Amino acid sequence: MVISDVMHSDPVTISPGTKLKDAYKLMQEKNIRHLPVLKNEKLIGIVTDRDLRLATSKLAQKPFDPEETVENIMSHPVSTTHPSDPVEIATQLMRELKIGCLPVLEESKLVGIVTNADLLDALLLLTGVHQPTGRLDVRLPDRSGELARLAKLLADKKVNIHSILTYPEKDKKVRLVLRLGTMEIRNIAEAICNSGFEVIWPPHIACVK
Amino acid sequence: MCKVIYNNKYNLYNLGPGHPFDPVRVEMVLDLFKELGISIDITTPGPATVEEISEIHDSEYVKAIEAISAGKYSDDPEKYGLGTADNPIVKGMAEGARYQCGGTLSGAKLILRDKTKKVLQLGGGFHHAHKNFASGFCIYNDLALAINEFTKAGLHVAYIDIDVHHGDGVQEIFYSDDKVMTISLHESGEYLFPGTGWMHELGKGTGRSLKVNVPLEPFTEGESYLEVIDGIVEPALKWFKPDIMILQAGADAHFSDPLADLNLTTYDFEKIFRKMINLANNNCNGKMLITLGGGYSINATPRIWTLLYSTLINKEIHGKLPQNWILKWEKKLNKKLPGFLHDVLPAFDKIPRKNEIENHNRDTVRRLNDLVSPHWL
Numbered sequence: 001m002v003i004s005d006v007m008h009s010d011p012v013t014i015s016p017g018t019k020l021k022d023a024y025k026l027m028q029e030k031n032i033r034h035l036p037v038l039k040n041e042k043l044i045g046i047v048t049d050r051d052l053r054l055a056t057s058k059l060a061q062k063p064f065d066p067e068e069t070v071e072n073i074m075s076h077p078v079s080t081t082h083p084s085d086p087v088e089i090a091t092q093l094m095r096e097l098k099i100g101c102l103p104v105l106e107e108s109k110l111v112g113i114v115t116n117a118d119l120l121d122a123l124l125l126l127t128g129v130h131q132p133t134g135r136l137d138v139r140l141p142d143r144s145g146e147l148a149r150l151a152k153l154l155a156d157k158k159v160n161i162h163s164i165l166t167y168p169e170k171d172k173k174v175r176l177v178l179r180l181g182t183m184e185i186r187n188i189a190e191a192i193c194n195s196g197f198e199v200i201w202p203p204h205i206a207c208v209k
Numbered sequence: 210m211c212k213v214i215y216n217n218k219y220n221l222y223n224l225g226p227g228h229p230f231d232p233v234r235v236e237m238v239l240d241l242f243k244e245l246g247i248s249i250d251i252t253t254p255g256p257a258t259v260e261e262i263s264e265i266h267d268s269e270y271v272k273a274i275e276a277i278s279a280g281k282y283s284d285d286p287e288k289y290g291l292g293t294a295d296n297p298i299v300k301g302m303a304e305g306a307r308y309q310c311g312g313t314l315s316g317a318k319l320i321l322r323d324k325t326k327k328v329l330q331l332g333g334g335f336h337h338a339h340k341n342f343a344s345g346f347c348i349y350n351d352l353a354l355a356i357n358e359f360t361k362a363g364l365h366v367a368y369i370d371i372d373v374h375h376g377d378g379v380q381e382i383f384y385s386d387d388k389v390m391t392i393s394l395h396e397s398g399e400y401l402f403p404g405t406g407w408m409h410e411l412g413k414g415t416g417r418s419l420k421v422n423v424p425l426e427p428f429t430e431g432e433s434y435l436e437v438i439d440g441i442v443e444p445a446l447k448w449f450k451p452d453i454m455i456l457q458a459g460a461d462a463h464f465s466d467p468l469a470d471l472n473l474t475t476y477d478f479e480k481i482f483r484k485m486i487n488l489a490n491n492n493c494n495g496k497m498l499i500t501l502g503g504g505y506s507i508n509a510t511p512r513i514w515t516l517l518y519s520t521l522i523n524k525e526i527h528g529k530l531p532q533n534w535i536l537k538w539e540k541k542l543n544k545k546l547p548g549f550l551h552d553v554l555p556a557f558d559k560i561p562r563k564n565e566i567e568n569h570n571r572d573t574v575r576r577l578n579d580l581v582s583p584h585w586l
Binding site for chain 2: 129131132133134135157158159160179181182183184185186201202203
């Protein structure tokens with residue numbers, strides 16, 4: 001999954017001379033939290049709703065006036081991503097910098113924006129249930145051929161694998177959560193168990209050891 | 210009084226040897242009543258027509274299913290969910306499914322015409338069938354057809370689903386319908402097919418808060434299950450004031466079911482049936498259409514559905530099952546059957562997490578009430 005799959009194209013932008021009050025109004029109207037700042041079609045900064053609120057807060061040491069321009073408060077240089085970047089890399093960058101959005105640049109031109117909400121949507125797409133399926137949770141040795149062996153077993157039983165989610169565990173093991181198009185998970189799990197895989201769910205699978 | 214609907218043509222919906230959805234389960238129930246000397250007044254309706262089925266399902270889908278069933282289909286059946294392990298292609302299955310639908314539909318019509326207040330359809334319950342694809346042993350959604358029959362007459366329907374799997378097909382078909390409340394009690398989608406039926410699935414538009422889902426913890430026992438009915442189903446019906454209750458009475462929440470992980474006993478099922486009947490009497494003018502559903506333990510399912518009917522007609526059946534019946538079916542099935550109508554207690558080992566499971570289910574009821582209470586004013 002790459003950024004162009006999850007980003008918003010045609011983001012709403014402002015210019016360095018936009019007044020703070022107008023930027024605030026724009027965010028309210030469009031129901032957004034991030035405004036890239038463009039000057040001559042080049043991305044030169046970014047303003048978030050938090051930036052605006054902090055800058056104009058009465059609690060600030062020297063609050064900005066709503067009539068001042070965003071140039072004075074915007075963050076720059078801006079960290080960005082590319083449409084063909086994998087979503088996990090963009091996620092890593094956002095977590096590392098502790099920021100909530102990345103403008104997407106292609107050939108130095110702003111083509112989109114990706115926010116943490118988009119990445120949560122991506123997570124939902126990866127982990128969610130999109131077809132009627134049952135859950136099979138298996139622990140595999142982290143080496144080549146294991147997944148193929150498992151997949152072959154399912155194919156032989158004419159069971160479709162709708163999705164596979166994997167994550168690493170300690171001791172060179174991998175956890176695999178599969179969503180399978182069948183109600184008869186137990187039968188399948190038994191066959192899988194008999195082929196030497198460790199079944200975590202469904203529980204209490206009686207397999208021949 | 211309670212009318213019973215059955216047609217031996219239901220057996221045409223037979224998904225093959227070894228498939229858990231086995232018509233023998235209902236034959237065993239009918240035979241048991243015969244042996245017990247309980248006479249049943251059975252109505253035998255014909256099949257639903259393709260046109261009737263198409264009131265719920267996409268006509269393109271119905272055409273494809275009929276063609277596949279007749280062996281006259283050349284495209285890929287898997288795009289309609291057929292030809293899979295759960296929904297194999299069996300000649301005549303569409304006709305069988307239409308007979309099953311015809312049964313449920315005629316049950317609805319009997320109630321609509323005031324011929325009776327309660328109907329037990331000894332078949333049907335195909336809650337996983339979607340508008341345009343087959344799933345989870347189901348191809349045509351008889352429940353949706355019956356619901357549709359009632360709403361066409363302007364009635365409000367409460368659909369209650371105690372099958373251990375989420376009633377996803379019915380829910381989806383009526384997701385934004387404000388005449389239909391669906392309540393599904395099931396093992397959590399985190400663990401069990403079809404993976405849906407979460408609390409936040411509340412319906413859309415004017416149907417919002419009318420779709421109610423109670424995902425239960427695996428190994429939930431009867432006490433906790435009954436508490437959930439009191440905590441959610443009862444207030445839901447009191448608020449919605451339906452004209453009729455449709456109950457999908459799947460038996461697969463039984464502890465011995467091979468496909469799922471809830472831990473109800475036959476005693477629990479009897480209490481659940483009694484509660485549902487009382488709820489229908491108190492909130493739905495006594496009107497109630499009951500279908501069967503899942504239930505894949507050959508040893509438990511016929512006993513549970515026998516209890517369903519005996520509870521409906523308020524006839525207590527004592528103790529032992531007739532020896533004739535046991536011998537006959539043990540021979541046919543080549544399987545040992547229990548000697549008693551009810552499970553022998555304790556039915557299973559003590560569940561170590563029992564307290565935790567009960568607390569989790571209580572939290573679920575509380576959270577669900579918080580979600581729906583702004584709507585259920």
